[in-house]
Amino acid sequence: MKSIQELSQIIFPTRCFGCNSIGISICSQCRSEWHPHYYQTHVGGINVHSAVLYSPTSSKIILSAKENGIKGADALIISAIIHVLNQGNFSWHNIRLVPVPSSTNNRRRRGRDFIQSICKEVSQQTQIPLSSILTIVKKVEDQSGLTAKDRVSNMNGAFGVKSHSHPVGDLLLIDDVVTTGATVTEAVRALRAGGFHVIGSVTACVTQPLR
Ligand SMILES: [Zn+2]
Structure with missing residues (x-):
C-alpha cells in the first residue's frame, strides 16, 4: 500500500x-x-537596496509566499533581504528593521502580516532588532491595479507611527518589492514626521521604473 x-x-x-x-x-x-544581486535605487528621498529584479518568475515567487504561505518561497525572500543587508554599507549595531505594515484585509486573508513575519525571521537570523512601529491609519486600495500617479494619492497619509514608539537607531524600511516608490515615500514621510531617523529601505525585489 x-x-x-x-x-x-x-x-x-x-x-x-x-x-x-x-x-x-x-x-x-x-x-x-532568483540568484540575489545588489541593486541600489533612490526613491522617496532615500536609498533603496534590493536583491532581485522583478520578473514573471520573481513575481510568482513573491505571490507564493505572500498569498499561499509557501515556506520555500518565504525562505528565498528572507535570504534575499539578508543578502542585501550584508551588501549594503550599514553599521549593524545601530540599525532597526521597520516592516511596511499590511492592511487589515490582507492580514485576515493571509492569516498573517506578511512583511512582519518575514522581518521576524530576518531579525532572528541577523540579530538586528525589529521595530514594528508603522501602522496604517487610512483605508488604502490594492496598489497593483493603479497607475504611478494614483499610487501616490492612494498612499498619501496612509501610514502613522504607533503611539509610545520612541525614535531609536537608524531605521531601515523592509518591504517585498519596490515599484513606484509610493509606499516607501509615504513610510518615510510618516517616520520622519514622528522624528525618526530613516537611512534607507531594503527590499527583496526591484522593478524597472514604471512608465
Ligand atoms: Zn520553475
Whole structure:
C-alpha cells in the first residue's frame, strides 16, 4: 500500500512555485533566476537596496509566499533581504528593521502580516532588532491595479507611527518589492514626521521604473 505522502503526490503533485512545472518545489531554472544581486535605487528621498529584479518568475515567487504561505518561497525572500543587508554599507549595531505594515484585509486573508513575519525571521537570523512601529491609519486600495500617479494619492497619509514608539537607531524600511516608490515615500514621510531617523529601505525585489 502506498503511503499517504505518495498518494498525495499523485493527487496533488509538487509544482515549482516559480513556473508551476511538476517536480520539486522550486526548479533549478527558477532558482537561478532568483540568484540575489545588489541593486541600489533612490526613491522617496532615500536609498533603496534590493536583491532581485522583478520578473514573471520573481513575481510568482513573491505571490507564493505572500498569498499561499509557501515556506520555500518565504525562505528565498528572507535570504534575499539578508543578502542585501550584508551588501549594503550599514553599521549593524545601530540599525532597526521597520516592516511596511499590511492592511487589515490582507492580514485576515493571509492569516498573517506578511512583511512582519518575514522581518521576524530576518531579525532572528541577523540579530538586528525589529521595530514594528508603522501602522496604517487610512483605508488604502490594492496598489497593483493603479497607475504611478494614483499610487501616490492612494498612499498619501496612509501610514502613522504607533503611539509610545520612541525614535531609536537608524531605521531601515523592509518591504517585498519596490515599484513606484509610493509606499516607501509615504513610510518615510510618516517616520520622519514622528522624528525618526530613516537611512534607507531594503527590499527583496526591484522593478524597472514604471512608465
Ligand atoms: Zn520553475
